[in-house]
Amino acid sequence: xxxxxxxxxxxxxxxxxxxxxxxxxxxxxxxxxxxxxxxxxxxxxxxxxxxxxxxxxxxxxxxxxxxxxxxxxxxxxxxxxxxxxxxxxxxxxxxxxxxxxxxxxxxxxxxxxxxxxxxxxxxxxxxxxxxxxxxxxxxxxxxxxxxxxxxxxxxxxxxxxxxx
Numbered sequence: 001x002x003x004x005x006x007x008x009x010x011x012x013x014x015x016x017x018x019x020x021x022x023x024x025x026x027x028x029x030x031x032x033x034x035x036x037x038x039x040x041x042x043x044x045x046x047x048x049x050x051x052x053x054x055x056x057x058x059x060x061x062x063x064x065x066x067x068x069x070x071x072x073x074x075x076x077x078x079x080x081x082x083x084x085x086x087x088x089x090x091x092x093x094x095x096x097x098x099x100x101x102x103x104x105x106x107x108x109x110x111x112x113x114x115x116x117x118x119x120x121x122x123x124x125x126x127x128x129x130x131x132x133x134x135x136x137x138x139x140x141x142x143x144x145x146x147x148x149x150x151x152x153x154x155x156x157x158x159x160x161x162x163x164x
Contacts, residue, residue, distance in 0.1 A: 016028070026060065037096075043091055046091050052095075058124075062128065065113050065128055069130060075134070077131055077133050080129045084125050088123070095116065109130040111128050
């Protein structure tokens with residue numbers, strides 16, 4: 001069962017929010033089972049000698065994998081991620097970042113992502129394990145977790161809580 005996603009009016013996600021003044025502001029499209037973004041890194045994203053910082057490439061792939069999950073109604077957190085870099089990424093190149101689901105078993109989701117240069121060279125690949133979690137709850141809702149699985153509100157009566 002997929003839970004409805006909660007709206008985040010204060011979204012300042014470093015990867016995708018247009019509201020974060022120092023964020024990447026990534027925009028995503030979905031093509032079948034692929035989540036895709038295009039990104040052109042500027043000089044502020046470099047590591048050395050006009051090469052994009054590898055940590056930002058990892059962040060972009062993590063964001064693409066998380067966005068795939070979010071768009072499929074799955075709320076999950078990165079538990080582990082392995083990145084393999086295979087080519088330097090020059091500042092100013094339009095990058096294509098793609099992600100897809102590899103497998104799913106209970107709460108564990110395995111995702112894959114890549115960063116591709118304009119000439120088709122795959123500059124980085126990632127594989128990550130995500131764990132499904134309950135959606136983050138606004139404090140004013142006073143909802144609580146019960147053994148990490150079911151949600152109940154402080155207004156519910158005990159007999160209502162048993163039905164979850």
